[in-house]
Amino acid sequence: MLHVAAYIEAAAGSGQDRILWLEGDDLIGVALADGMGGMGGGTLAAESAVQYALEAMNEAPGLIVASQWPELFWRLDRRVNTTREAGETTLVALETDGRLVCGASCGDSGAWLVAGDRVVNLTEHQMRKPLVGSGQADPVSFTAELGDGLLLVASDGLFRYTGARNICETVRRVPLPDLPRALVDLVRLKSGRLQDDVAVFVAGRPPQ
Ligand SMILES: [Mn+2]
Numbered sequence: 001m002l003h004v005a006a007y008i009e010a011a012a013g014s015g016q017d018r019i020l021w022l023e024g025d026d027l028i029g030v031a032l033a034d035g036m037g038g039m040g041g042g043t044l045a046a047e048s049a050v051q052y053a054l055e056a057m058n059e060a061p062g063l064i065v066a067s068q069w070p071e072l073f074w075r076l077d078r079r080v081n082t083t084r085e086a087g088e089t090t091l092v093a094l095e096t097d098g099r100l101v102c103g104a105s106c107g108d109s110g111a112w113l114v115a116g117d118r119v120v121n122l123t124e125h126q127m128r129k130p131l132v133g134s135g136q137a138d139p140v141s142f143t144a145e146l147g148d149g150l151l152l153v154a155s156d157g158l159f160r161y162t163g164a165r166n167i168c169e170t171v172r173r174v175p176l177p178d179l180p181r182a183l184v185d186l187v188r189l190k191s192g193r194l195q196d197d198v199a200v201f202v203a204g205r206p207p208q
Pocket of ligand 1: 196197
């Protein structure tokens with residue numbers, strides 16, 4: 001099965017990115033959220049969204065296919081929307097059985113497949129708004145063949161501040177367990193600070 005690694009680093013005074021994942025015998029699932037809203041509302045929304053997404057993935061008998069993901073997101077959207085004090089959040093959630101990758105997203109957190117110097121942006125058709133927790137979420141689902149690709153799921157704190165070229169170069173150079181931190185270092189300022197929270201999850205085949 002695939003190997004996975006994840007890392008989150010908060011920008012000063014921030015900290016509303018969350019990741020949860022599951023590693024089963026035949027399936028890997030991940031949910032990544034970037035919460036919006038002050039007074040802890042964004043954090044609560046992000047934490048609730050990834051937790052509810054993992055519950056849904058644990059309950060589902062097999063791979064949740066693309067056609068099933070929108071309904072699942074609408075259910076999560078209503079649950080976060082009715083969670084007291086919760087704000088809103090981006091959400092990208094997906095599962096892979098090692099062959100197919102199926103999932104959906106709301107907002108600007110993304111999922112890419114990285115293979116050599118090629119990337120496929122699985123979330124390219126996503127809607128930036130409305131977010132999960134608004135009660136009007138507009139999820140866009142996706143399906144792709146994993147192939148030999150590395151699966152990269154990250155918040156806009158990564159994708160906004162670096163590009164495919166740097167990401168591909170880092171994926172080629174750095175072993176998977178160290179990759180999330182190395183990707184965060186791509187967007188680190190000279191001062192060592194980050195401009196936004198960065199959450200990174202990767203899954204890929206172990207080296208032959
Ligand atoms: Mn962000």
